[in-house]
Amino acid sequence: MAINLELPEKLDSTVERSHLAAEHIFRPISRKYDLAEHEYPVELDELGKLAKQARTTERAAEGEKDSGEDTVNGANLRAVLNARELSWGDVGLMLSIPGQGLGNAAIAAVANEEQLERFGDVWAAMAITEPGFGSDSAAVSTTAVRDGDDYLINGEKIFVTAGSRADHVVVWATLDKSQGRAAIKSFVVPLDAEGVSVERLEHKLGIKSSDTAVIRFADARVPADNLLGTPDIDVKKAFGGVMQTFDNTRPVVAAMAVGVGRAALEEMRRMLEEAGHPVDYDTPVAVQHAAVAEFIRLESDWEASWLLTLRAAWMADNATPNSLEASMSKAKAGRTVTEVTNKAVEIGATGAYAETELVEKWARDSKILDIFEGTQQIQQLIIARRVLGKSSADLK
Template structure:
């Protein structure tokens, strides 16, 4: 039986709008904000309004799915298509669009119906990582203590994307350090809450147009109903609830890598053709110029990354467990985009090292796509656990 890999026509408008924004808004200002780190890109304000309207449509899709209607292709697939096209323009600017923060994905993944409505119009950053740990999300030390009808949050979070720009932040904190993973919950915290402070902004290798902040929480009080999902500590379930966030966001990060990778592939193809090296898919790769053979290999790697990403997003839309597939897409795409952008710089020679082109910027931007939302090693560990049916205690 043949498999139809074409995207449904109803998503054509999503792809078209995002690509137009990437081409006509992102690309022209890409180098400008790469040089002006921490300067807010005001050109994105209009896109923020569009993103807010788009989320309303996503919520309608989710309601249809909850009522038993056949979703098939919904909000998650639209998100990865949007991320792919915008990242073709500039990944850092894509992460800077108002009302489209990583914390918004967390709210969509874990919140109940009342919270989805209440936080529908916020711009939420995501605060997970702490100075004492990187990819081991279970090592959270930030605390949330119930005091009456409020939680009091204390701790320090680092590498908070858009932490200085968003109006809210989704914070991972533990209700009881002695219980372990099961006590970790996520909380929606307004950035203007007393006790919430942006301590500093990081200077980074890439994604300079996207601010990355250190955020301190010192006796920050939030209403008890700002805890996303259930407040009950279910030891047997572990912290699967908050981890579901990653099942939604990892395919989006993979799509970012695919978008950036396509930009590099297009540039690499143009360089080869301008040098007189034709790419002939009817001839064996080994019978062609070495650079052409390398291009074909990289392109096939890119294609497989995209197919894995589509699969993970489709499964999320259809309420199918996709933890392994989400990690597969993230691991494959993160590794692919790093090799691809570095190879493009290598073949591009002097032009690729200068600021006349965006090649060197793409190589710098690509590095983080293999790190945040879980490193390569973490993704492989998750995949192994799912494939072998092992728990985190059994396979470390």
């Protein structure tokens, strides 16, 4: 059986448009906003408008089956291609494009048709983590209490990407703490709503061009129909609805890692060739320079990361459960990008460690890609549960 790994022609425009933006908009200002943390990249405003126009055009084509095929190549595959190309330019700037927040992926994952229409053009951040927990998403303590036609939300969220720049935020909150994880729901909350305040912005190791905020909710009132999914508490289904968000966003984060990794591999190859050690795929690795052998090994891991990411996104487009595959792509890509970028710094020595090149920046940026949307350890745990058929209670 032959497997065709070529992307459909209808996605060529996405790749070309995103790469041009990465090359001609992101790369030239990458160092500027790395040094000017918390300063808004005004150069992205026009790009945000163009992206909005492109999304409007693409929505009409989403869900269409390719000619002669029984499968769909839609929004999820397009999202990972876009993330890969833009992150090759600058992953922090990619996370700062107006209208393309992680919360938008959450809306796309679980919103109904009316909500998809109503929130189609918002810029939504994602608020999950709290001061009292990180990886254990079931430990949400932010509350949402029904009050007539509204919900009142109270709590504090930390590490909210684009939290001071987006116009909405998708907030995870519990309807009833006594019901455990089954009562956790996600809400689309306008950031200008009364009771919502940005408390501070974090200073970070990497992705400095992207803001990371602490947001407090004090009796923040939102309409009941801003709840994504059903308000019913079903202990049998636990909080599968909100967790479905990760099945969409983890492949996108994996694609970000693939983009940064490709940038580092390209630079590593250039450095090797300048040093007189070209990569030769027709010669056994064992007889090539040690640094070349290391490059080939890392490149193969990078290729595996990308193939896993494509599979997870394709499954999401075709309504196939992909929790295992989403975690596999995130785990592999997150681990690989940190190894690739650090090896690029090592091979580049003093030149790659200095701020004269972007290599040292990629090494700093890459670490978060192995952490947010679920750490390496959490992904390994999820994969083990799926492979072994264990529940979260059976395998912790």
